[in-house]
Amino acid sequence: MLRLHDRRVAPNTSLDRSLPGTLIAPGLHYAEEFLPEAVLPDSFDGAFDRGDAIRSEDLLFFDTETTGLAGGTGTRAFMVGVADWHQRSLRIRQLTIATMSAESAMLDALASWVQPSSILCSYNGKCYDAPLLATRYRLARRQHPLAGLRHVDLLYPTRRRYRGAFENCRLATIEREVLRVVREDDLPGSEAPAAWLGFLRGGSSCLLKRVQAHNRQDVITLAGLFRHLSELGVVVRA
Numbered sequence: 001m002l003r004l005h006d007r008r009v010a011p012n013t014s015l016d017r018s019l020p021g022t023l024i025a026p027g028l029h030y031a032e033e034f035l036p037e038a039v040l041p042d043s044f045d046g047a048f049d050r051g052d053a054i055r056s057e058d059l060l061f062f063d064t065e066t067t068g069l070a071g072g073t074g075t076r077a078f079m080v081g082v083a084d085w086h087q088r089s090l091r092i093r094q095l096t097i098a099t100m101s102a103e104s105a106m107l108d109a110l111a112s113w114v115q116p117s118s119i120l121c122s123y124n125g126k127c128y129d130a131p132l133l134a135t136r137y138r139l140a141r142r143q144h145p146l147a148g149l150r151h152v153d154l155l156y157p158t159r160r161r162y163r164g165a166f167e168n169c170r171l172a173t174i175e176r177e178v179l180r181v182v183r184e185d186d187l188p189g190s191e192a193p194a195a196w197l198g199f200l201r202g203g204s205s206c207l208l209k210r211v212q213a214h215n216r217q218d219v220i221t222l223a224g225l226f227r228h229l230s231e232l233g234v235v236v237r238a
Contacts, residue, residue: 015204019096020212027102028109031212034089035220044230048157051150054230056085060118061222064129065192065215076103076136077129078196079211080110083219090223092216096208098199104140107133111145120151121226123158123171123218154222157229175221178228187214 021031043053065079079096093113095106110133122129130146137144159169166177175181187195187210195207 015202017199017205019098019205020209021094021096024109025102025105027097027099028105029096029098030109031092031094031096033092033216034086035092036089037085040085040088044226045233046152046230047233048161048229049152051152054119054152055117058115058117058119059121059223059226060084060114061121061219061226062125062129063122063215063218063222064132065189065196065211066132067193067196075132077106077132079192079215080106080133081215081219082110082113083223084113085223090220092219094212094215096212100200103136104142107137107140107142111137111142114145114149116149118149120146120149121222122151122153123222123225124153124155126151126153152226154225154229158225161229161232171218171221171225174225179221179224181217181221181224183214183217185210186217187211189214 019029019031021029024030040056042057043055044059046052046054061083063081064077065081066075066077068075079094081092081094083090083092085091095109097103097106120130130151133146134144155169158174162169162174162178166173172183175183187207191207192211192214195211199205199208
């Protein structure tokens with residue numbers, strides 16, 4: 001459990017505490033970016049996930065940065081990154097809470113981005129991100145917007161295709177070996193909780209900005225990996 005509820009640490013005003021984006025609610029920062037797509041089909045072949053065709057406009061790629069990997073009611077998402085194809089561009093949206101009390105506003109903002117036709121896309125999100133968010137919505141006494149939606153978890157078709165080809169099927173490995181994306185100065189996900197807690201306790205935003213950069217690349221990679229697997233077609237490995 002986090003033990004910050006009764007702490008009131010005054011921030012050091014000499015430190016850089018700025019965060020990218022706009023403050024859209026007390027303690028909630030929103031960042032948005034558009035990456036133009038030269039070629040974007042109206043729909044993708046869903047055979048790689050053993051499903052039907054998927055309209056590009058329905059896809060909602062998402063990834064969370066959390067206070068720990070154990071899950072449970074004591075773990076919360078302090079950052080959510082979402083990407084979708086909007087007006088022929090990949091739109092990247094990120095929500096970051098800078099205070100504990102801003103979580104409800106973040107959950108409300110995320111819910112407003114989800115439509116009944118949305119198709120979720122993640123990497124191990126079925127086992128981790130989606131259940132964690134479900135818990136946070138339940139604790140906040142809010143309807144869970146992701147419940148009942150089709151969820152394409154790219155971890156499983158990636159494993160079927162590439163198991164044994166590389167040392168593991170972690171997203172960072174697949175990103176490097178398959179998509180040929182090499183990150184520079186990337187902050188490991190394991191250091192994200194400390195970066196956020198340090199910021200909450202009055203520290204610099206430097207490490208938290210690196211977490212945002214990591215999260216941003218994650219959702220971009222999800223979109224790229226989805227396109228790659230769709231273009232490969234049916235996954236034949238058991």
